[in-house]
Amino acid sequence: MTDKEKLSSVPLPEADMASEDMTTLDIRSEDEATLDITSKDKATLNTSSEDTTTFDKPYKARNKQAEKEAAEQAARENKRAQKSREAAREQNAYRVMPFVRSSQTTTDCMFMVFLALLPSFGFGIYMYGIRAVLLVGISIATAFFWELILGLIVNRRLTVIDCSCLVTGMVGGLILPPTVPYVYPVIASTVAIVFGKMAFGGLGKNILNPAATGKLVLLILYRFVLQTYFHDEYIAYSPLRLLMDDGVVDLKEMALGHVPEMIGTGSVIAIAAGVVLLLLTDVIDLSIPLSYIAGFAVFYILFGRHGLNSYYLVYHLCGGGLLFTAFFMAPDYTTSPMTRKGKIWYGILMGVTTGILRVVFGIAESSALLALLIGNALSRLIDLRTQPVAFGARLRPVRNTARGDARQQALREEREDALEREMEAHYAAFEKAAQAMGGLTGSETAGTIDAESIEADLHRKRVTRRGQIPVPQATDAEIQRAQKLARRHHVQMQEREELYAGVPLGEVVEQVSSEEIELPTMDLPED
Amino acid sequence: MARLTFKGGVRLYQGKDMSKYRKIKTLVPGQIQIYPLLQHKGKPSIPVVQIGDYVRTGQLIAEADGELSANLHSSVSGQVLDIGPRKVVTGEMLESIVIRSDDSFLEAGYERDKQLEDLSRKNLIAIIKNAGIVGMGGSGLPTHYKYLDADARKIDTVIANGVECEPYLTSDYRRIIEEPIKLINGIYVLLKLFPRARGYIALSEDNVEGYRVLRNLLKDDPRIYVKRIRNKYPMGSERQLIYALTGRQLNAKMLPFEIGCMVNNVDTLISISQAVTMHEPLITRIITVSGDAVAKPSNFRVRIGMTYRDVLEQAGGLRSKLSLDDVIILDGGPMMGIPIEDLDVPITKLSTAIVALRKKRIAFQPETPCTRCGKCLNACPENLAPMRLYIDAKRGNKIGFVEHMGLECCACGCCSYECPSKISLASEIVKMKIACRQNKQLSGEYARRYVRE
Numbered sequence: 001m002t003d004k005e006k007l008s009s010v011p012l013p014e015a016d017m018a019s020e021d022m023t024t025l026d027i028r029s030e031d032e033a034t035l036d037i038t039s040k041d042k043a044t045l046n047t048s049s050e051d052t053t054t055f056d057k058p059y060k061a062r063n064k065q066a067e068k069e070a071a072e073q074a075a076r077e078n079k080r081a082q083k084s085r086e087a088a089r090e091q092n093a094y095r096v097m098p099f100v101r102s103s104q105t106t107t108d109c110m111f112m113v114f115l116a117l118l119p120s121f122g123f124g125i126y127m128y129g130i131r132a133v134l135l136v137g138i139s140i141a142t143a144f145f146w147e148l149i150l151g152l153i154v155n156r157r158l159t160v161i162d163c164s165c166l167v168t169g170m171v172g173g174l175i176l177p178p179t180v181p182y183v184y185p186v187i188a189s190t191v192a193i194v195f196g197k198m199a200f201g202g203l204g205k206n207i208l209n210p211a212a213t214g215k216l217v218l219l220i221l222y223r224f225v226l227q228t229y230f231h232d233e234y235i236a237y238s239p240l241r242l243l244m245d246d247g248v249v250d251l252k253e254m255a256l257g258h259v260p261e262m263i264g265t266g267s268v269i270a271i272a273a274g275v276v277l278l279l280l281t282d283v284i285d286l287s288i289p290l291s292y293i294a295g296f297a298v299f300y301i302l303f304g305r306h307g308l309n310s311y312y313l314v315y316h317l318c319g320g321g322l323l324f325t326a327f328f329m330a331p332d333y334t335t336s337p338m339t340r341k342g343k344i345w346y347g348i349l350m351g352v353t354t355g356i357l358r359v360v361f362g363i364a365e366s367s368a369l370l371a372l373l374i375g376n377a378l379s380r381l382i383d384l385r386t387q388p389v390a391f392g393a394r395l396r397p398v399r400n401t402a403r404g405d406a407r408q409q410a411l412r413e414e415r416e417d418a419l420e421r422e423m424e425a426h427y428a429a430f431e432k433a434a435q436a437m438g439g440l441t442g443s444e445t446a447g448t449i450d451a452e453s454i455e456a457d458l459h460r461k462r463v464t465r466r467g468q469i470p471v472p473q474a475t476d477a478e479i480q481r482a483q484k485l486a487r488r489h490h491v492q493m494q495e496r497e498e499l500y501a502g503v504p505l506g507e508v509v510e511q512v513s514s515e516e517i518e519l520p521t522m523d524l525p526e527d
Numbered sequence: 528m529a530r531l532t533f534k535g536g537v538r539l540y541q542g543k544d545m546s547k548y549r550k551i552k553t554l555v556p557g558q559i560q561i562y563p564l565l566q567h568k569g570k571p572s573i574p575v576v577q578i579g580d581y582v583r584t585g586q587l588i589a590e591a592d593g594e595l596s597a598n599l600h601s602s603v604s605g606q607v608l609d610i611g612p613r614k615v616v617t618g619e620m621l622e623s624i625v626i627r628s629d630d631s632f633l634e635a636g637y638e639r640d641k642q643l644e645d646l647s648r649k650n651l652i653a654i655i656k657n658a659g660i661v662g663m664g665g666s667g668l669p670t671h672y673k674y675l676d677a678d679a680r681k682i683d684t685v686i687a688n689g690v691e692c693e694p695y696l697t698s699d700y701r702r703i704i705e706e707p708i709k710l711i712n713g714i715y716v717l718l719k720l721f722p723r724a725r726g727y728i729a730l731s732e733d734n735v736e737g738y739r740v741l742r743n744l745l746k747d748d749p750r751i752y753v754k755r756i757r758n759k760y761p762m763g764s765e766r767q768l769i770y771a772l773t774g775r776q777l778n779a780k781m782l783p784f785e786i787g788c789m790v791n792n793v794d795t796l797i798s799i800s801q802a803v804t805m806h807e808p809l810i811t812r813i814i815t816v817s818g819d820a821v822a823k824p825s826n827f828r829v830r831i832g833m834t835y836r837d838v839l840e841q842a843g844g845l846r847s848k849l850s851l852d853d854v855i856i857l858d859g860g861p862m863m864g865i866p867i868e869d870l871d872v873p874i875t876k877l878s879t880a881i882v883a884l885r886k887k888r889i890a891f892q893p894e895t896p897c898t899r900c901g902k903c904l905n906a907c908p909e910n911l912a913p914m915r916l917y918i919d920a921k922r923g924n925k926i927g928f929v930e931h932m933g934l935e936c937c938a939c940g941c942c943s944y945e946c947p948s949k950i951s952l953a954s955e956i957v958k959m960k961i962a963c964r965q966n967k968q969l970s971g972e973y974a975r976r977y978v979r980e
Binding site: 096097098099100101102104105107108109162202203204205333334336337338339340343387388389390391392393394416419420422423424426427430431434437440450452453454456457460461462463464465466467481484485488 | 949
């Protein structure tokens with residue numbers, strides 16, 4: 001296969017692809033232009049007829065009818081032109097190089113993330129009931145609304161179909177505490193879509209995670225409400241807060257999620273279910289989450305004042321939405337680095353930042369979120385610093401240029417000579433065996449014309465375009481030719497049979513080889 | 528068994544089962560054969576016959592023009608009708624020789640069979656050159672040119688490339704099973720040329736049958752090893768194959784002989800064996816006709832000069848109720864192939880396969896904005912950043928493109944395959960690469976690969 005650059009002087013079809021694109025565009029504009037001209041012509045015709053029949057009412061009516069017909073015809077032609085344009089576009093799509101593509105699209109990825117978030121959402125509903133449904137529902141609805149409107153204004157198309165707004169709304173709802181008033185998700189989603197995403201130009205262009213941006217604004221506005229879980233019905237502290245205040249919480253309860261947390265971040269099991277789905281469908285890879293967790297764990301072991309105590313470490317990993325951030329928010333395509341190395345550095349950076357925020361500053365719930373935002377802000381920089389080195393750009397020294405001392409060299413040459421002698425013997429044996437099998441004697445061109453191939457030639461199936469009248473299966477001349485070939489083939493076969501009458505082919509060759517072939521010594525190539 | 532592999536690449540749907548079990552059949556050539564004078568990389572060859580001459584099968588009809596060029600032989604016996612421009616697969620008009628077959632296939636007198644032991648290095652290279660053998664894996668570099676450059680003392684690895692990583696192609700698979708002895712003989716010729724080398728036959732891990740056949744034949748051979756390699760696209764690419772087998776890296780500026788390797792396709796080696804033992808020039812090649820739109824996918828031994836229509840029609844044509852408008856016909860595999868507009872163009876030494884795919888199956892997927900997912904980066908076997916190169920290509924930033932190592936791209940199309948936004952990265956990058964290569968100041972050392980100094 002190697003480099004399929006074909007012939008150096010022959011331009012690849014890709015070379016003229018752009019020009020073709022351009023031509024199709026031109027054709028479009030030309031089409032429209034011609035359409036305009038025709039309508040104008042009709043208009044001028046109409047006006048001229050009007051001039052002649054200005055005083056006759058029935059003629060006017062007739063004119064109106066003609067105008068109507070002309071308009072209809074124009075519309076019809078327009079439709080036809082549009083159809084042909086679409087066909088041309090599709091034709092072009094079939095001309096671009098890899099003719100097989102993976103079936104995974106951006107919409108698929110986003111929808112998979114949405115599905116992966118459902119277990120966490122389900123657990124939120126189980127814990128907090130209708131309130132969770134309403135909060136997340138309002139969040140999704142607001143995100144969808146803004147995406148629909150701003151997508152039409154900014155990008156001039158329906159951007160909602162790529163499902164990214166659903167994910168943003170879902171994540172934005174799931175990282176809210178269950179006790180907040182219903183205005184909060186509206187504010188968070190609005191900020192997320194309008195300022196976090198669409199202000200940058202839509203999907204793929206934002207720098208900060210939209211959902212995290214929304215939460216950040218809420219944190220700035222209502223810090224007290226968000227951190228104390230204060231509500232009329234109950235007052236609770238998140239397990240991490242409790243731990244920092246020297247409280248005690250069961251780890252089992254934390255793993256299941258029976259603790260006061262954000263709506264979706266409490267249950268480790270629900271998060272794990274979602275992550276399994278994402279890994280099976282190849283939407284995320286583990287480099288970012290694992291390096292995040294590893295970075296945090298190492299930092300906590302070194303500076304967390306509890307050493308290798310696994311209780312505190314697991315506690316910190318499960319609490320404060322760290323796992324949710326690591327698996328669902330950090331690997332977000334747009335805001336994380338693209339390169340392999342960069343992803344790992346990004347994870348470590350976020351892990352260490354989370355650790356600093358928790359250990360030094362004592363921030364419990366929002367530490368992972370703030371670390372994520374800091375990581376996002378730096379991700380493009382990380383990308384720039386960790387560009388991959390092209391394959392083969394750093395070359396290793398080649399083994400066969402190394403030289404030993406004279407004695408070693410002599411030894412090596414001796415060994416090589418021995419090897420060559422051995423090879424000669426092997427080749428002689430191989431050639432004898434090959435000739436006995438008739439493996440080397442089969443010519444590529446001899447015996448090309450046999451009965452089967454003549455049959456195939458005669459019964460060929462014509463390949464035609466749509467609507468084209470197919471040529472009859474075989475013309476008389478072709479049949480005559482086939483008969484001639486068949487006769488020739490028959491004669492050939494008879495000759496061959498006479499030659500090798502009663503003797504199998506293998507034996508003939510073997511007799512010849514044993515008589516004629518001696519083993520001459522092989523000369524070393526001269527150079 | 529540890530599988531040898533490289534970083535990056537993609538796993539594709541193979542589709543080889545369609546034509547894997549079909550024996551190689553020979554085809555009857557049509558009445559009129561066309562031989563473009565440029566069937567290789569380099570200068571077009573010079574015709575040595577005149578209009579009206581009678582030529583025989585295997586007779587020389589065009590001579591190589593200088594070192595980077597190859598001889599051309601007639602594949603039928605008959606009369607030279609015309610020497611003039613004819614259309615080729617790429618859509619270009621190329622100077623070609625047209626021969627009308629007289630259906631008797633009279634052969635030109637070949638020399639007597641010779642023993643490999645009697646031939647010297649110079650003889651062997653002359654034989655390979657006279658037979659007009661070029662790299663049949665798609666590179667089209669004249670084979671003798673490759674051997675001339677290499678220092679016989681420094682080559683320590685000779686690789687037979689039997690990895691068919693493109694989907695649907697099975698011609699090498701069939702060749703290895705049906706003619707293993709010729710393949711081994713071809714490697715012996717190479718080992719004779721490079722006496723300090725060790726021979727490797729690289730097979731895909733899926734090719735169990737070929738592995739068994741070759742292993743039985745080479746059970747206790749001291750110099751030739753059969754290796755199985757991870758089934759991944761683009762494993763058959765020269766540089767990736769060398770890396771997987773020997774761990775040596777190679778960039779696009781260099782040729783394999785500079786790091787002591789010599790890579791040849793299985794088809795090339797078999798034609799070398801033919802040329803050396805039987806003095807038969809390169810006038811046939813194996814072509815796979817496959818794809819989901821073909822009625823009977825199979826492998827054929829095709830004379831060079833037949834038209835694509837001839838081959839496709841004798842393969843049973845398209846499936847019922849399908850016309851040319853419903854399918855897309857490719858010269859080569861679906862990853863790197865070229866769509867054939869006109870079927871009445873000749874098969875050359877470089878054609879590998881005819882793949883016909885239904886347009887319905889190639890779903891039309893609209894382009895969406897890039898989400899920076901980094902999948903193209905993970906898929907790139909050359910370890911490049913395709914998205915960055917794509918942006919350079921879109922902006923027409925040639926200097927940036929060269930700085931970002933865009934000339935290292937091997938045009939495999941992995942990035943386009945993986946992209947969830949369906950951006951056609953590969954075609955844009957290749958277009959830009961060709962534009963950059965034409966500028967000698969920009970391409971610098973990369974131009975060395977194609978022009979001898």
